[in-house]
Amino acid sequence: MRDIDDGMPGAVDALKALYPRTGRAHVVGVTGAPGTGKSTICDRLIGSFRAEGKKVGVVAVDPSSPYSGGAILGDRIRMQEHATDPGVFIRSMATRGHLGGLSASTGDVVRVMDAMGMDVVIVETVGVGQDEIEVARTAHTTVVVLVPGMGDDVQAIKAGLLEIADCFAVNKSDRDGADKVVRELQVMLDMRPRREGDWEPPVVKTAAIHGEGIGDLRGALDRHAEWAAGSGRSGQVLTDRRKSELGEIMRGMIAKAVERRIEAYPGGIDGLANDVRAAGKDPYTAAEEILKGAMDGLKESGGR
Amino acid sequence: MSSTRKLRILVAKPGLDGHDRGAKIVARALRDAGFEVIYTGLHQTPEMIAAAAIQEDVDAVGMSIMSGAHMVLMPAVVDLLRARGGEGIAVFGGGIIPDDDMEALRAKGVKGLFTPGTPLAEIVDWINANVTPRQ
Ligand SMILES: Nc1nc2c(ncn2[C@@H]2O[C@H](COP(=O)(O)OP(=O)(O)OP(=O)(O)O)[C@@H](O)[C@H]2O)c(=O)[nH]1
Ligand SMILES: [Mg+2]
Numbered sequence: 001m002r003d004i005d006d007g008m009p010g011a012v013d014a015l016k017a018l019y020p021r022t023g024r025a026h027v028v029g030v031t032g033a034p035g036t037g038k039s040t041i042c043d044r045l046i047g048s049f050r051a052e053g054k055k056v057g058v059v060a061v062d063p064s065s066p067y068s069g070g071a072i073l074g075d076r077i078r079m080q081e082h083a084t085d086p087g088v089f090i091r092s093m094a095t096r097g098h099l100g101g102l103s104a105s106t107g108d109v110v111r112v113m114d115a116m117g118m119d120v121v122i123v124e125t126v127g128v129g130q131d132e133i134e135v136a137r138t139a140h141t142t143v144v145v146l147v148p149g150m151g152d153d154v155q156a157i158k159a160g161l162l163e164i165a166d167c168f169a170v171n172k173s174d175r176d177g178a179d180k181v182v183r184e185l186q187v188m189l190d191m192r193p194r195r196e197g198d199w200e201p202p203v204v205k206t207a208a209i210h211g212e213g214i215g216d217l218r219g220a221l222d223r224h225a226e227w228a229a230g231s232g233r234s235g236q237v238l239t240d241r242r243k244s245e246l247g248e249i250m251r252g253m254i255a256k257a258v259e260r261r262i263e264a265y266p267g268g269i270d271g272l273a274n275d276v277r278a279a280g281k282d283p284y285t286a287a288e289e290i291l292k293g294a295m296d297g298l299k300e301s302g303g304r
Numbered sequence: 305m306s307s308t309r310k311l312r313i314l315v316a317k318p319g320l321d322g323h324d325r326g327a328k329i330v331a332r333a334l335r336d337a338g339f340e341v342i343y344t345g346l347h348q349t350p351e352m353i354a355a356a357a358i359q360e361d362v363d364a365v366g367m368s369i370m371s372g373a374h375m376v377l378m379p380a381v382v383d384l385l386r387a388r389g390g391e392g393i394a395v396f397g398g399g400i401i402p403d404d405d406m407e408a409l410r411a412k413g414v415k416g417l418f419t420p421g422t423p424l425a426e427i428v429d430w431i432n433a434n435v436t437p438r439q
Contacts, residue, residue, distance in 0.1 A: 001361060002312075002361040002437075002438070006309045006310070006437075008309075064340075065335055065336070067336070068335060068336045068337065068338045069310070069338045070310075070334065070335035070336060070337060070338045070339045070340060070341065071335055071340045071341065072331050072332065072335045072341045072343055073340060073341065073342045073343065074342075074343045074345075076342065076343075076344050076345070076356060077343065077344060077345035080344070080345065080347075080348075080352065083344075083348075083351075083352040083355055083356055084349075084351050084352055084355050089359055090356075090359055090360075091359060091360060091361075092342050092360055094310075094340050096310070
């Protein structure tokens with residue numbers, strides 16, 4: 001997994017080899033604003049799956065610092081109870097500057113866990129607006145976490161968020177205002193254009209810290225998985241999944257090849273920017289040159 | 305290509321004492337130095353620390369122990385890591401550690417030891433000099 005994260009040569013060969021063993025795990029995305037209780041929900045969901053003997057993988061993604069490139073990955077703190085359970089594998093990742101809230105290799109790490117035999121893989125990401133959409137691409141079932149008392153937040157939810165959510169968790173429902181959030185969400189969902197047979201995202205109230213509502217949330221996740229498998233649309237669901245997987249892998253490969261090319265440039269991205277300026281070159285030409293070099297590099301390394 | 309390999313460091317607060325300010329300050333300093341820090345919070349047992357270090361595939365484990373239990377906890381983590389194929393993981397720690405204990409801990413494989421008040425830059429420098437991404 002480390003090699004995948006670091007984009008090392010050889011990682012792609014390993015991923016190719018394990019790919020046939022993927023496709024069995026139920027991939028659950030948990031996203032929402034910072035501090036809404038995503039990790040606490042993950043912790044409770046782990047407990048709920050473990051009670052049935054299911055093996056659980058968790059990929060917890062946090063943002064890298066734009067200043068230092070470093071990161072503090074603190075989601076494990078809330079999942080300590082499962083730290084020594086051999087049926088639980090938790091892996092923290094930093095976004096490493098990739099847009100969209102998902103580090104480029106998240107999908108790869110999810111597939112590794114799938115191939116390891118995890119029955120469920122939970123992907124936690126901090127979503128700030130637009131970014132949640134990336135989670136939905138990787139996950140089979142996406143939970144969007146909201147909390148009461150965030151002002152006009154429910155109204156402010158973008159259409160995109162409504163579309164990616166397969167389920168809403170209104171967490172911290174031990175606080176005032178949860179019912180209001182539920183009602184407002186329900187109104188928005190009812191106003192949404194729908195087609196016959198569409199999945200209706202349930203809105204579940206949770207107080208994860210007290211373990212409340214987790215059974216309901218589990219029920220919603222299971223129902224969604226069943227619906228996806230048996231709605232007569234399973235063919236479409238699988239095709240869509242393959243499409244987004246392909247897109248994600250291609251984007252990841254291109255991004256890594258470009259990154260490697262830029263790193264190989266004397267002085268890295270700073271050197272490149274300076275040279276572009278000094279040569280009076282336009283950035284499009286410079287970008288084309290980098291891209292061309294990246295593609296040649298990709299050929300040499302056999303698709304890595 | 306080496307710069308895509310980022311150092312991953314687990315910062316843990318083992319033992320019973322409930323102060324993790326020091327550990328958090330170190331975690332922040334390491335992030336600001338460009339490392340990826342996995343922070344696991346309070347009350348960690350050596351078992352939990354070793355399990356997390358292996359799952360997270362870290363290059364180093366740092367522990368902050370103010371309770372005086374360093375002679376038990378630090379070597380326990382070293383031993384558990386060795387037993388699980390993590391012998392390449394550098395172990396370092398901070399706390400109120402007498403000189404005699406330092407010698408003993410070094411002998412047991414705790415590579416870096418820092419006392420309270422050590423400038424954060426010193427810890428960062430030590431990591432840069434002594435920890436390399438594992439292959
Ligand atoms: N009152 C209340 N607090 C909660 C609940 N669930 C979580 N919290 C608290 O909310 C805080 C944040 O919880 P986390 O689970 O770390 O939230 P998160 O969304 O994972 O946070 P980030 O990963 O930092 O974005 C913690 O102090 C939790 O104890 C809840 O149901 N009720
Ligand atoms: Mg979290």
